[in-house]
Amino acid sequence: MKVTPYVNVPRRAKELGLVVPTGVAVLPRGFENAASADDLVRESSALTIGKILRNQGVEVGHVQPEGRRLPLAMELSEDWIIPVIFLAPGCFVGSASIVKAVLRTLSEWAKSKRVKASFAVEVSRDGEHVRADYEGPASGLEKLADKLGDLGSGRE
């Protein structure tokens, strides 16, 4: 898992005129660099990810303009490209069961595919965010729980 600095997600969402995420939310492609919301698209897997997580009791938001749906990218690759998933601080409270549920569900869904997954996490009370990138077999996703937990609860 590779960890790099990332934009403050709620602040950036406000700048772009998007719904500010709470909980688990799917970020559109280009979220960190886009000049405006018109430049944003959602990953093709975003809709399915929302559904499979919801089926496991995890509510998922799509970060997009209020009342408007962003277009969807269509990438025809065998690899499963998971959009950047924002995990709000509340996800890491207690045993971080929400984070574990997200990772387990994605891992089970992707089965034997290779996945590219990224998670945006707030790591300090100052609003510092990081992005954690993973690329590898779907089975490796569940093993990220502890590392993401350390990031999200500010222990890194």
Next chain:
Amino acid sequence: MEENKVREFQAVVQEALKLAFPTRASELQDEMVGRLDDLIDSLSVEKEALLHRSNETGANQVLMLERLAIAIQLKLKMWLSLKREDPEQAWRALVEAQDSIKEAMSIGRQEGVDMVGFDRELEVLEGVEGTVFPPQIFVSMGATVQGYLCSICGKDYEDCEHVSGRAYLGEVCKQRPVGPIELNHVAIVGSPADKRCRVVRWPVGDVMRDVMTWKPVEGQASMTIAVPD
């Protein structure tokens, strides 16, 4: 599904697998392709009957068997096409056979069915890909769409309860793009979603060659890109 129908399925499939080698007589393979057509038709009828009795689990299980029968039929067609010197048709049959087995496995996992043998059959097909056919250059399309419709209910995929890749009422849910598809790039990729998307002609030095046969051909470099249906 009734036990006698399961036994009939197993018997035909076992016989078909015995013929699924390049050395087997073409006329026997042709005949088996016809028998598998009949089997697939009868599975389709059985599936409709189960749906009529609101037995979704049964219908999905029959769909799994249908996909498996189709995969084996395509494997026979692949060998037949190669023997008839039609490698393009053979490649398409191979890729569709692999997709059919993967779909059967996915449905099997969903329905909690023991799939002993499915993995092995997929490995065999992947082995054929790597040893019988020359290495391929795959391409993948990147595009943008406004949305998708659900192939099960016809509604906006974003709003319905169906999940792409899962079987419902004997049919696998697929996302159908809606509106214009804005192509924004074509890339060479190692693992395409659709292995039919590949370079078919390529210049080697001063000579344009067919990637499969290696014969010199007229014209410019070209590739096949499949548009999702």
